[in-house]
Amino acid sequence: MAEASAHQQDVSDCILEPLSLPESPGREPVPVQDLSLPCMFCAQIYREAEKDTLLKHMIIQHKLVVADVKLIANFRSYALYWKKRFSEHPITEFCSVIRTNSEAPEDQQENYFLLCDVLPEDRVLREELQQERLRTVLEQQQHERSDSSFQRLCMFCNEEFKGNRSILFNHMNEEHSFNVGLADNLVYCNEFLDLLQRKLDNLQCLYCEKSFRDKNTLKDHMRKKQHRRIKAKNQEYDRFYIINYLELGKSWEEVQSEDDRELGDNNEEDWSDWEEHPVFAVCLFCEKQEDSTENLLSHMKDIHQFDLHKIKVQLGLKFYQQVKLVNFIRRQIHQCRCHGCQEKFQSKTELITHMEKENHISVLPERSVWDQPQYYFPTYENDSLLCNLSDSEEELTAHNEEIPVIGEDLSRLEALRQTSVLNQLVCNNILRQ
Structure with missing residues (x-):
């Protein structure tokens, strides 16, 4: 019980999302400037915020309609490109002509020009x-992921957090049940939090967008209605999720709903270019890697005196129980904590030295400590050992006593059948007929 209590009390260094190998930090982000937008035909200039005014100007003054403007990633570069092209060649070489009032006299007819990605040149430019x-x-995104200078107050309790942005998001998820997904999937994080903070300051629910008279009423509403989240279909948040930038003209819903079977029209299966890459499993206690689970288990048994197969048989562990045990040990080692005695160390080297000296590697805490739902989730998202754990029931039953099978008392079952309500109803129906 003491071990379990110590494990539950120390939650300051808990892991709420899978770990991955460190990546090289990205370059400093380029600040976004409010660049001017040129008209494609004249010297008129507009600000970035006046894009709709520019589009209206080009329709009225120059009869040009640009299709799917919202799908153009950089409208200024797009406008500059076509401004140059229209100065070199007639617009009719690029645009479809749409004639209005076709039944009216010729002097009353007007021609409009449609610029869209049906034109290969326009499609390539957009891509x-x-x-x-x-x-x-x-x-x-990479800069934000590796940035350790992040500093911000929690929106719900005003506790200040410094370091990596994931600390704040993990806190809001754990303490306030406010989950916006993995922090690593977000971009423009400060702008995203600014937007959420403005809505709360305006006493607006983050999910249904309703406004309330005071903060307590808003808090009760979000708690009772389970609105401590953002609305996935609210496109206002799309720019803050990296998935919305992956493919031209596709939202996160379309990307997720894609079926790989639709990608190929050729029904002939050709696997000649398939290349098999070995997947290495990593030891629980050192950096040793093996290309097979059997070799890795042998390594841990011979070098670290940790026999996972024996533990599985003795405790009668099924597949998912083995998964939880492996994830538990991975997490303890990552946190430099001995899973045998729960003592914390400054480095992994000190931890392993202690565990080998005290023979704590093969010592497991009470089952209630590690057999928890939280350990369904991998500590390392590329942990291939989890994919190759054995799930053979024969190994478990071979080490357990045979359970005798006792035959049912058929005479008792027959008596129950004769006195059952269902049987009486059937008999009554037969007599009525």
Whole structure:
């Protein structure tokens, strides 16, 4: 019980999301500037915020309609490109002509020009701008992921957090049940939090967008209605999730709902270019890697005196119980804590030295400590050992006593059948007929 209590009390260093290998920090993000937008035909200039005014100007003054403007990643670059092209060649070489009032006299008819991605040149331009934006967004995301200077107050309790942004999001998820997904999937994090904070300051629910008279009423509403989340279909939040930048013209819903079977029209299966890459499993206690689970289990048994197979048989562990045990040990080792005595160390080297000296590697705490739902989730998202754990029932039953099978008393079952309500109803129906 003492071990379990110590484990539950120390929650300051808990892990709420899978770990991954460290990545090289990205370059400093390029600050976004309010660049001017040029008209594609004249010298008129508009601000970035006046894009709709520019589009209206080009329709009225120059009869140009740009299709799917919202899908253009960088409208300024797009406008500059076509401004140059229209100065070199007639617009009719690029645009479809739409004639209005076709039944009216010729002097009353007007021609409008449609610029869209049906034109291969326009399609290529849009895709290149999309790729350029994706590179910029990924650089920004990588900078935010590796930034240790993040500092911000929690929106719900005003507790201040410093360091990596994931600390704040994990706190809001754990303490306030407010979950916006993994922090690593977000970009422009400060703008995202600013938007949420403005809504709360305006006494507005983050999910249903309703406004309330005071903060307590808003808090009660969000708690009772389980509105401590954002609405996935609210496109206002799309720019803060990296999935919305992956493919041109596709939202996160469309990307997730794609069926890989629709990607190929050729029904012939050709696997000639398939290349098998070995997957290495990593030891629980050192950096040793093996290309098979059997070799890794042998290594841990011979070098660290940790026999996972023996533990599985003795405790009668099924597959998911083995998963929880492995994830528990992984997490303890990551946190430099001995899973045998719960003592904490400054480094992994000190921890392993202690465990080998005290023979604590093969000592497991009470089952209630590690057999918890939280350990269904991998400590390391690329932990291939989890995929190759044995799930053979024969190994378990071979080490357990045979359970005798006692035959049922058929005479008793027959008596129950004769006195059952269902049987009486059937008999009554037969007599009525």
